[in-house]
Amino acid sequence: MKGQTCWECQKKSEWVCRLCIKYLCKTHLDLHIITPEPHDIEKLNTKSSSQNHVYKKELQLRIQILEKAKSKILRQSKTLLKEIHVLTQKAIKPLDDIKGFYIGLLTKDCDAKVIEKITNNTFSLEDVQDVSLGSQISGFYKQAFVVERKKQVKNYEFLSIDQLQRSIEIECDMILDGHGDLILGVAVTNDSKFVFSCSNDSTIRIWSIERKTQIMVLKGHTQPVKCIVLTSDNKYAITGSSDKTIRIWDISRYTGARSIESEETSYKWQECVIQAHNFSVLCIDVSEDLHYIVSGSHDNMVKLWNFRSKKLETFFATHSKPVKAVLITKDNDLVISGSFDTTIRVHCIAERSQGYVLKGHTSGVTCLAVTKDSKTLISGGLDNTIRIWNLKKKAQEFIFEGHKLPISAVTITSDSRYIISGSRDKTLLIWDMNNRKQIGTLSGHTDFVWTICLTSDNKYAISGAFDLSIHIWDIEERKSIAVLQGHKTSISSIFITNGQKYLVTGSKDASVQTWNLLNKTPISYYKTHTDPILSLALSDNGNLLVSGSEDKTIHVYDCDGVNENIIFKGHKGPVTALALTSNTTFIASGSVDKTIRLWNLTRKNQAIKFKEHNGTVTCLAFSIDDLKIVSGSLDGTIRVWSIINAIQENVIQDTRPIFNLAITMDFEYIVAAVGRGCVVVWDLKTKNILKSFGDRSSASLWIKAKPITKSFFVYAFDGNS
Structure with missing residues (x-):
């Protein structure tokens, strides 16, 4: 920051400590270094500190891009060499086979026909065209693998939290929320790859054991799903519900019998609906030979169904109270049922009759x-x-x-x-x-x-x-x-790191969950708040997580578990916005109480409080050098704050509420989501609107660059937000 003066003596500063946010002259730099507190000293040059950061970040980014280009070339070359090796072996093998045959002839006596064929026929090299790189291969290596272009402003589209969640779920093949009510049944496939669960929330969910992630939700039942069983060939899931039906689901696409297909609605998975009982279906089983389904119900009945025809074979009306457990023996001979009437009854399938009763429990039988x-x-x-x-x-x-x-x-x-x-x-x-x-x-x-x-x-x-x-x-x-x-209620906040490696979701159930987007797996789950999560921030390396809630607190989690979690209290209203400095030293928070607070993570205290907004603070962002904060509010203003001087430096006034914003690395432009579905680009120096996109019917919290790529972060200017 050119022109800044020393924190101690007001002389021209030459250095800045980024941990303390202090500008220092040479004299006070020496005094500052000998203090016991940690330091992060950086020398100021003729360019602004912000420009210097942009320059270094750009160089680092370009080096990474060059390494990626090299990796792509090497990867393609390795693939080509493998293919060439395979083709070489295929060409050589018949030659080796003939050679072996001839060597064999040298060591043994041959009949006259073989001798005549060898001596009367000629054998020579065929005219073979020499191999050369085809145009497609040579064209690949002649490409310009990197290119430098002038940055261009892109078009934008709005994504609501629900739309963003759906985009992530489709792209990553995982479901972010979990069961919203009691889990009543689980089953696992024979290959131990997938778990199926059913719940009081009327859904069936499929989980990948390897990824520890939910990958599909099956909907169809209209009331709680009480029980679930899988067929021995892993092709079907069979469920029973309080809606009195048995449903058969074709699950083969996720269990190996068919390839995974594109997104489909649940009813296409539903193979069959059987109107089974007069009351809730409480338990179910399927025979090993896939010939029978047996069900027990709150109507005290046990029913035997033909799996193939889906028709009722017979029923057993022998219990006097609801049937809570049923099974078919592994030899497919017996149906056994347990009831709240304290008895276990054994039924013969072949004879379609009750065989005998087992008594011993002094209260209801719940499982078998x-x-x-x-x-x-x-x-x-x-x-x-x-x-x-x-x-x-x-x-x-x-x-x-x-x-x-x-x-x-x-x-x-x-x-x-x-x-x-x-x-x-x-x-x-x-x-x-x-x-x-x-x-x-x-x-x-x-x-x-x-x-x-x-x-x-x-x-x-x-x-x-x-x-x-x-x-x-x-x-x-x-x-x-x-x-x-997963989250037990709807997701209320989403945050994705700059590198699109980590995702954080917060829910109305007060829980926070982190996810690795590269391998599409959950990392950690926290529930320390008492009210819905409204705001999130995560360091780019995924080590430090911050959440803000309706309970007016800010919780800081060390994702590595090395340091204690921190709770900051001070806001008088729900915490609606968060931002984290690049060196993870400070947190900025915004609230319904119209204030912005800066928290020192090293000292675990509030450092600065800003209170110029006249409405809820909805969004925050730090400049690339971490010395300024930009805030947006429902009062229609975007404000720029100096952390060093603890003052407001700039205000951009709009008539519409600000929902989200991003700033360019050079700190020249601001892109904001405003009003009812608009994205506006401002020149920060002149405060003029450079461009405005869209006029949608509903406001949203997320901006997404078009064309849509395999990333979900908010891009302001060609990836430099």
Whole structure:
């Protein structure tokens, strides 16, 4: 900043400390350096500090572009060499085959016909045209891989938060929000790649285990989805709901039987709807041979359906209370049902009749599982017990007791060694079938554990709970290795770093989640606010996250977990705007209270307060040298503030509210989203409008450059915002 004076003596400054935001002369520089506080000293030159930063940033950007161009050339060359190698081997192989044949002839006696053929025929090199680089290949290497052009102002389009969320979800093949209500069922594919969950929110969601990300939402049920099961060939998901229907979904595109197709609506995934019961469908199972579906309902009925024809085969009206659990044995011989009437009833499929009743639970039966050999049944109940039954002897063998509250789910490993149970006491317990004792506890859920399934290799248990999360547990290590969850309500704020590597989303449920856009995976999940998230900021390296909320506080998270999280309090209203300096030393915050506050992260205190706006502060941005703040407000003004002098330096007045803004690296232009769908470009020195784009029907918080590319950040001038 040319012409700035020393903070201490008012002489001409030659240096600036970016941590303290102080200009210093040579004398006071020496005194400043010997203080115990950290420093970030930079020498001022004849150019402005801002121009110097722009110059250095531009050089660094150009070096990166050159390296990318080199990488592209090397990558293409490597691909070509591989293809040439393959073609070479294909050409050489028949020659080697003939050569081998001739060598073989030299070592053995040949019949007259072979000798006659060899001696009477000629053998010579064919006239082969020499290979040369084709025009397409040589054209690639003759291209100008970098180009320098005059910066041009681009057209813009508005994106609402919902539109931006949808764009990110389509581009990255992931869903940002999660279940909005209780998780009632989970199932996992045989290859352990995907988890399916169903919920009280009436949706079915598909999660990638490898990416730990939700990739699809299936909608069709009109009321809570109570249960879900997958067919053994991974082609279909079958769900039961409070809307009294059973629905069959074609899931093969995500489970290997078909390639992933373009975005389609849920009804195209829906294979069939069966009007199943007179009341809610509470439980469901499908036979291993894909011949039968069995369902249990609040109408006390158990029904057997033909999977292929989707027609009712028979029903069993033997329970006196709702049926909470059903299964078909692995040998496809028996249907077993458990009810709130405390009984377990065993039905013979072939004879279409009830075989016998198992009694022992003193309260309702809530869950069932059967061993692979179909000889042993496991049941869990509201009496807090897990009971083991011998199906051949038709008798109870022993009881597991350990849970403090009712059992919600049980499952057994395919080798019949271990049982895993889930309970309303928020825990999963592991039981050894051979030694008949509890051998482990899995803790991590914060509400009722309601559903459990196992991967086919028996290594991992997957549980769904009323805390709206799905945990993946390493059974041997006895610990949670991943949590599958998203925002529980709609997303209210989105922030993307300059390099488009990281995404942060904030929700009305007061949670904040960070995502890696390069590998399309979630990184961390925070819920420390008490009210909806309204503003976010994240350092370009993804290490420091800042969130502002309706609860009037600012929360600072160290994403590496090295330093303690910080909470700043001071605003009298919701925090609606945030910005972070490039060296992550200061945070600027704007609020409904019409003020802008600057917070020192090193000293953990408020450094400066600006209060010239007459309306809510909606957006903030730092200059490239971190010495100025630009703010926009619903009062229709854009204001420029000097951090060094703690004063307002410039005001641009408009009649329309300002919703978002971006500044160019040279600090000459401001681009802002204003009023009802307009983007305006101002010259910061003259305050004149250079150009105005659009006149849409609704205001928005995001600007996006056209043509749309594979990035979602706000670009002001050809990528230099």
